[in-house]
Amino acid sequence: MTLTVDKVLAMAPDEGAAVTARRSARPSLWSDTGRHGAAIWGTCAGMEPFLVEVDLDGPAFRCTCPSPKKPCRHALALMLLQATTGLPERPAPERVSGWLSRRSTQQRSKGRVDQAARDKREQARVRKVEAGLEALKTWLCDRVRLGIAELESRPPSFWREQAARMEDAQLKGLPERILAIEQRIGAAPGWPEDVLAELGSLALLVEAWRHREDLPEPLLAGLRGRLGWSTPRKAVLEEGERVEDRWLVVGARAQETLWVDGLTAHRSWLVGARTGQRARVLRFEHRAERMRARLQPPRPDELPLLPGQRFEGTLAFFPGPDRDRALVCERRDAPGGDPLPHAEPISAALEGVADALARDPWRTRHLLLLGDVTPAPSGAGWVVADAADALPLGSRxxxxxxxxxxxxxxxLAAEWDGAHLHPLGVAAAGRFHPLED
Structure with missing residues (x-):
């Protein structure tokens, strides 16, 4: 682990530990300091000297002080010294090497046990998923056999019961999709076609899982994500493909989830000025978390991305066929630049959508950056059009x-859902103007 002051302070168990650690991070208070490999150590002066050791690969901490906090202020202070002034490279003393050796032995033993337990849990989940998908296939066939029109008479409990069955089968990605079908019934004149398309998309998920061994790795990763497997945030930050660029937040949308009451999904769309890379950063917020946030403001790295914000930074991308969902690793404000980089004609944008759907047929939202378009009336609605093509606007x-x-x-920066454009922001007169969701 490469230490920085921010990373060290983020490990503090509370604000008090961070403050006292800063006070103790003075070279004059330390003796017998050193580093070797991932280990750092030292002795902190006081009424009683404390022996401090840190394994940065864990990280793991050991200190002879009586504090129950992990890491204690002495371990934090030692890491701050390493981050700011550096510690001398030298062979580890016996007490440190012995501790590291014992930790390594314990971790190997624990790792074997943990891996066996993980494999067992995964096998059990796969069995539940397969049974759940088989039941879903039967349910889908019933919908087609009985006809789409009969869905108008189905009560809300019909949909929630099916969503609950998917949740019980650990298909955590499907309850929301089931309830979204209910929302489409009677919502527009062409709703039967919309519902049939959604049922077909679910059927494709079932068939794809049956043939998962034949799928390329990126598509398999995307399939697992659609069904409900999650990729840990830590794994993305450590192993995900990274892109460094000057990023513009072109817009954000918030949507209340249908399955989990009180949960809001926030989507922020970004584009890289140099690479043209598109990115989607998701943040989920529960009603209870909003209440807590009023009492305890979030840390700087937890702050939402604001439409129109520009920053120089690095994003780490989740595995998957479309490679657009990302986490922000670091960011530094960098105002100025092209009002909306990489805008293109509608035809080129739709070619990008086709390519994305070829890689991931279940994708439902796309960021379009359109250049030289104008809004215009068309029949009962509105479109945005360039010299050759036009796309319908949503309800905005x-x-x-x-x-x-x-x-x-x-x-124009807009989110395309396959049927309508939902504008996010506009570049006009040399400036970028975010549009409220």
Whole structure:
């Protein structure tokens, strides 16, 4: 682990430990310090000297002080010294090497036991998933056999019961999709076609799982994610592909989930000025967390991404076929730059959508960056059009777009759901203007 002051302070169990650690991170208070490999150690002066050891590969901490906190202020202070001034490289004393040796033996033994337990849990989950998907296949066949029209008479309990069956089968990605089908019934004149398409998408998931051994690794990773397997945040930060760029947050959307009451999913869309890489950062917030946030403000690395914000930084990407979901590893504000980089004609944007769907047929949302488009009325609705093509706008009022365009072409960032554009932000008159969700 490469230590920085921010990383060390983030390990503090509370604010008091961070404050006292800073006070103790003075070279004059330390003796017999050193580092070797991932180990650092030293003796902190006081009424009673304390022997401190840290294994940065854990990280793991050991100190002779009586504090129950892990890490204690002495371990934090030693790491702050390493982060700021560095500790001398030298062979580890016997007490440190002995501790590391015992830790290594324990970790190997624990690792074998943990891996066996993980394998057993995974096998049990796969059996539940397969049974759940088989039941889903029967349910889907029943819907087609009985006809789409009969769904209009189904009560809400019909959908929630099926969603609960998917949850019980550990298919955690499917309850939301089941309830989303209910939302489409009667919502628009062409709702039967929309519902049939959603049922077909679920059937494709079932078939893809049956043939999972034939799928390329990125598509298999995406399939597992759609069904409900999650990739730990730590694994993404440590192993995910990284892209460093100057990022623009082109917009954000918030949506209340249908399955978990009180949970809101926040999507932030970004584009890299140099690479053109698109990114989607997800943040889930429960109603109870919002209440706690009023009492305890989030740390800087937990702050949401604000539409229109620009920063120089690094994103780590989740595994999957579309490689667009990401986590922010680090960021530094960097104002200025192209109002909306990498805007393109509608035809090129739709080619990108087709390529994305070829890689991941279950993808439902795409970031489009459109150049030289204007809003225009079309029948009972509105479209945005360039010289050759047009795309329908969603329910958002077009008047803000009209006002910003002044009748002239503009660049538009929008979320495309396969049927409608949902504008996120506009570049006009040399500036980027975020649009409220």
């Amino acid at each position: 009022s077009p008047w803000t777009l009209l006002a910003l365009s002044g009748g002239r072409p503009l660049s």
